[in-house]
Amino acid sequence: MTETHATTAPGAPVFPPGRYGRRREPGRRRPLLVALLALALLAVLGVVSVRLYQQYGDPNYRAEVITYTGITDEQVLVDFRVTVPDGGRAVCVLRARSRDGAQVALEEVTVAARPGERHITTQHRLTTSGRPFIGEVLRCRPA
Template sequence: MTDTSATTAPTAAMFPPGRYGRRRAPRVRRPWLVALLTAVAVLVGTAIAGRLYTLYGDPLHQPEVITYTEATEAGITIDFAVTVPPGGATTCLVRARSRDGAEVGRSEVTVRAEPGERHVRTTYRLATERVAFLGEVPRCRPAD
């Protein structure tokens, strides 16, 4: 009687020689390398986030647009508030955009706070090249 698959021990599959290429040896796993690369990626990401925060995320000079009105061919009026250190000054970028998103006006405005005052509300008339659709204050920074 011949052996059947039920009576033989399982072995590795046999492939015809030269037909499927050579078999590769199993890879050596290096969990410490994965952990090291992950730690480096986290440190680099934290450094980049910290740098971007110092450039663009200063809470001492945080602007907030209250309203923009009177959009004409000549300009737009932007009413905004900014948080300033008491007695300090900040320079804010004020800009206007048209309906298609193009920038039609831009200016830097210096806002000064009185001693003991932190939130300063300012109204600024920005000259534009054509009719503006919206006015915005994307960032403020300490005044020079």
């Protein structure tokens, strides 16, 4: 036969009196402290994000491929447009890949805008080590 108490919640364990010491009261929650810690974490992450963007991200140098033509076993002509600051220069990395995805050419090309202009449209001939399938501009950075 089991003993049941009228004050014990169903499913709660029943301990013999005096055997296990005094039971602690549940801890007080501190929602304000949790909110302040979360806010501090978000502020630190925001500062780190801004610093990394300033160091590595530069929206002033943007490149896009217009077309790639003149594909032979040894070359591909890549027409591309680069956006730079007014009258700026950029170094762009161009790559050609074969049909199976292997890199068959990689070159750095320096392009310069005329004073007062921000867009440079140019064509570059990539000499390849195999038949290319595509010509790409990987990235551009300040010269």
